[in-house]
Amino acid sequence: MSIVFFGTPMFAVPSLRALHGAGEEIAAVVTRRDAIAGRGKEKKKVKAPPVKEAALEYGLRVLQPASLKDRELVEELKSHSPEFLVVAAYGRILTEEILSIPSIAPVNVHASLLPQLRGASPIARAIINGLKETGVTTMLMEKGLDTGDILLMEKTAIRREDDAGSLSGRLAEIGAGLLLKTIKGMREGTIQPQPQEGEASYAPPLRKEDGLINWARTAGELFNFVRGMNPWPGAYFFLGSERIKVLKVEAREGNGAPGEVVKASQELLVGTGDGLLSLVAVQPEGKKPMTAQAFLQGRKIKEKEVLNGAFTQDTNE
Numbered sequence: 557m558s559i560v561f562f563g564t565p566m567f568a569v570p571s572l573r574a575l576h577g578a579g580e581e582i583a584a585v586v587t588r589r590d591a592i593a594g595r596g597k598e599k600k601k602v603k604a605p606p607v608k609e610a611a612l613e614y615g616l617r618v619l620q621p622a623s624l625k626d627r628e629l630v631e632e633l634k635s636h637s638p639e640f641l642v643v644a645a646y647g648r649i650l651t652e653e654i655l656s657i658p659s660i661a662p663v664n665v666h667a668s669l670l671p672q673l674r675g676a677s678p679i680a681r682a683i684i685n686g687l688k689e690t691g692v693t694t695m696l697m698e699k700g701l702d703t704g705d706i707l708l709m710e711k712t713a714i715r716r717e718d719d720a721g722s723l724s725g726r727l728a729e730i731g732a733g734l735l736l737k738t739i740k741g742m743r744e745g746t747i748q749p750q751p752q753e754g755e756a757s758y759a760p761p762l763r764k765e766d767g768l769i770n771w772a773r774t775a776g777e778l779f780n781f782v783r784g785m786n787p788w789p790g791a792y793f794f795l796g797s798e799r800i801k802v803l804k805v806e807a808r809e810g811n812g813a814p815g816e817v818v819k820a821s822q823e824l825l826v827g828t829g830d831g832l833l834s835l836v837a838v839q840p841e842g843k844k845p846m847t848a849q850a851f852l853q854g855r856k857i858k859e860k861e862v863l864n865g866a867f868t869q870d871t872n873e
Contacts, residue, residue: 557639557659558583559739563607567679567724568644570732571665572607575642576614578736583636585611586619586629588647624651633657640739643697644731647676652699660742662697665731667724669693669709671756674702679727680720681759684784686777689713690723692731694738696749701758705749707738719786764789767801770866771814775807775831794864795855803845804837814867820857824848 558581561572575582585607593603611618621629633641634657641662643650655662668678670693675681682690691711696704710730714723741747767789769778778791782805785791791802793815812818812827819825824835839845 557581558636559640559642560584560586560633560636560638560658561607561611561642561644562586562646562650563642563644564588564605564647565645566606567667567728567731568607568646568665569610570728571642571644571735572610572614574732574736575739576616580739582611582614582616583638584617584619584632586621586633586646587611589620589622624648624654630654630657640742641697642735642739644735649701650697655697655699663707663735663738663742664695664697664702664704665735666693666695666702667691667727667731668759669711670695670702670706671752671754673757673759675759676761678759679724680762680784682784683714683718683720683723684781686780687714690727692727692734694731694734703752705751707742707747707749708734710734719783721787762789767791768866769793769802770868771826771863772829772867775828775833778828778833779805779807795857796864799841800851801839801841802835802837803839804835806834806836808832808834813862815862815865817857817859817861817863820852820859820861822849822852824852824857826863 559575560583561575563572564587572585587605587607590602590604592600608618619629630653633654638658639660641658643662644665666678668682669691673681689711691709693709694707696707698704712726712730738747767785769791773781782791782802786803792799793802794800808825808831810818810832812832814827814829816827818827818832826833826835835848837845837847838851
């Protein structure tokens with residue numbers, strides 16, 4: 557009996573690797589289509605999803621359908637008579653017809669402690685929301701958005717030095733191990749699905765424009781915001797018409813109007829809704845990442861200057 561795997565980004569690769577390493581028969585890997593990526597001279601380069609690259613390395617059959625309603629896709633999936641469909645950050649909602657195909661279950665590897673943070677961006681939102689811990693849940697899939705019964709769950713602390721990239725890597729490895737335990741337990745009948753309990757929260761998809769820094773937030777909130785937005789879509793503000801990506805910050809005590817430069821020598825301190833934000837590392841548009849000190853050497857930023865961003869008190873994501 558086989559498994560059909562659905563996944564796209566790097567988060568899904570450890571799960572695919574774990575299944576392959578455990579000797580599971582992976583009949584097919586379904587992933588999103590290749591996309592244009594890169595900057596400058598590399599801007600028009602077509603790049604395959606990380607899951608596709610891993611699948612081809614293992615010699616697995618790769619499917620990249622334009623639509624999950626494609627009849628050829630559905631019929632092929634049915635022809636494999638899989639025990640499981642395994643989904644890890646595929647990026648699309650599976651149809652009820654596809655969900656009904658596996659003989660045992662469609663299983664999702666979701667990067668949160670459900671019912672917290674249902675949706676597309678649970679890792680970034682966990683950091684942005686200031687959570688102290690998160691984790692991975694394996695769950696039965698149904699037509700609702702991450703509403704299915706819980707199979708297994710594992711927690712991990714969110715470290716102060718974590719950003720969305722580092723936390724994603726750790727959760728991906730946790731998810732891979734949890735997936736193998738889930739598959740084994742489902743086959744042996746030792747896992748009893750449990751309904752989700754408690755109040756649900758949601759993690760809607762992130763858009764590039766969501767990275768604009770709202771200086772009216774507190775310094776502590778912006779510390780979490782910058783970490784959650786790194787590496788994508790990236791927190792940023794504008795210096796004139798130039799977009800400046802903010803890579804690392806520290807919250808400091810002190811007062812300053814939101815967005816106002818309080819200090820611009822040796823370090824760059826900016827006022828917020830409560831406290832000061834030290835911009836430790838930034839990346840000007842088209843440039844490499846640099847320290848705030850190096851950034852200041854190339855620009856005439858003065859105290860009392862106001863950096864362009866958002867200045868409202870509305871902090872809803």
